[in-house]
Amino acid sequence: MEQSGTSALLQGAVQDLSSDVVSVLRGGGHVQLSGGAVDGPEAGLAAAAVRVLGADLLLPHVLTRTPPLPDTLDAFRRTVEAFPPRSDAAPAVVWSHWAMRRTLHRFDQGEQRTEPGADWLGAATWQSLTHQLAVLAPLALPGEDCAVTRAAQHRPVDVARGFVRAVRRRDWLQAAGAGRWLTLLDGVPDTLGLESGLDFVELMGGSDPRVALQLEAARAMRWSGALV
Structure with missing residues (x-):
């Protein structure tokens, strides 16, 4: 039951983030995500939601070439750095992480890793x-x-x-x-x-x-x- 409850909470967090991105895609503005989201009381849930959404968290800014809010970029950066794929990760997981790093590099000049096969x-x-x-x-x-x-x-x-x-x-x-x-x-x-x-x-x-x-x-x- 606890695992099921956690899955439901994660699904809800991903949907909330997705709704925020959709709103910005439709109406402009900035994706808002507090930098404290990844180290507050619900840090694990917030970071997991960012990982699921991946590079699409910053999609509106990629498409419009506008810089994300500093707190949003900081939360995105810390999630990328804190959760690298494991050595036995599936190819899709490796590529998803690479996409996040590419997006981070676009806005933050973070390190861009070699492209996976x-x-x-x-x-x-x-x-x-x-x-x-x-x-x-x-x-x-x-x-x-x-x-x-x-x-x-x-x-x-x-x-x-x-x-x-x-x-x-x-x-x-x-x-x-x-x-x-x-x-x-x-x-x-x-x-x-x-x-x-x-x-x-x-x-x-x-x-x-x-x-x-x-x-x-x-x-x-x-x-x-x-x-x-």
Whole structure:
């Protein structure tokens, strides 16, 4: 029961953070996160929520090239430095941490580590590829290049198939993440109807702030082009 309660608290914290980011993406301003959030009475929960959201915590500032508030950047930095991936971490965990470090480097000139390998994505089935890309949606940014981005660029039809599959399975979070990638990829089939697909995902799953975040990111990138 205690573990279940902790999971519910973490889910709530992630949703709250996601809602804040969505609000800034829609209306402008700054993502606000107190620097004391990672060393106060709920430090573990706050840091875990930042780790789950990853680099997307600062997405509005990446897209608009505006500096985050000092307290927010400090909380982000301390989370990155306090929780490096373990030596046996899954590739997606390693890449998520690398994405956070890349974002930190953008605003704070923090150390940028060597890019991890992504050969595992090249050999992935289209179902697995879509799942992994959805998990790594914070890497989907206009004008950015990395091994994960290149893997996605080589397989737009597979990502489109994965998007349709996620919609049919009512996996709205995966569909939104895949849709975010598709907004950046060349060679996406016109028959996919991506814009209508994203509208449908919003209608069905947009009440989840995590889904809304991915959809707002996709639209912001679609409208603005390569701002980064």
